[in-house]
Amino acid sequence: MGSEEQPAWRAFSSGFADRVAVVTGAAGGIGLAAATALHAYGARVVLLDANAPLLERSAAALPGAVAMPVDITDSARVAAAFDAIAERYGPVEHLVHAAAVITALPLLEQDVEHWRRVLDVNLVGSFTVVRAALAQMVPRRGxxxxxxxxxxxxxxxxxxxxxxxxxxxxxxxxxxxxxxxxEFAGTGVRINALVPGPTDTPLHQGVSDELKQRIAAGLPVGRMGHPDDMAAAILFLSSPAAPFVYGTALDVDGGSMLR
Structure with missing residues (x-):
């Protein structure tokens, strides 16, 4: 580190000011918590979600934030949305991809359509969103x-x-x-995974309080995670305070993986 350089951790609080940050799954849960945190640090936040009415309400609570209803399984619409963001607000500098669907069906109650829907949103959707972000980040080398x-x-x-x-x-x-x-570490683009343990989000709306208590009791920390727990870790992974963190899977799970 040269004499004129500052330690990476000093850049944390100022690393998001006026930067364009896109968050998927931003209508609620971890996505909304991440968008709220980025907004609090001065980022220009664009919220993406397929649930347009809920997305609009969530964005309204963040002055200056932009809501863009998008189905991430539609690759053409995802690409168009990222192009529109770059044209209106500037190139995307941070992406938090939190959009997902979840069920808890026993395997023998699942059919091919169930598998296709879950993988289409959670995995194919991840590809479409990450590819769209890379298309803007790689040429800018960051x-x-x-x-x-x-x-x-x-x-x-x-x-x-x-x-x-x-x-x-x-x-x-x-x-x-x-x-x-x-593949892209040499371009200056950093990608990492957040690995939540059981977290109390709208994805688990059908989970009873009794079951949540059972889940919490089974964790070393004694409680389920909260979206804000995840947002704090996302801020770290996205910030200049993590310049040497590439391709990691960061467990934020209350000790779930210790079991």
Missing amino acids: GTIVAVASDAGFRGGGGLIADAAYAASKAGVLSLVKSVAR
């Missing part, structure tokens, strides 16, 4: 991407709140992150 995966991607599904299709899709997201990091 940018950060954080893809939200899941501890189910490591340990498998078939549990209380995740099934095999969801687990397989998130394992694919983890592999995608590793592959992109390996």
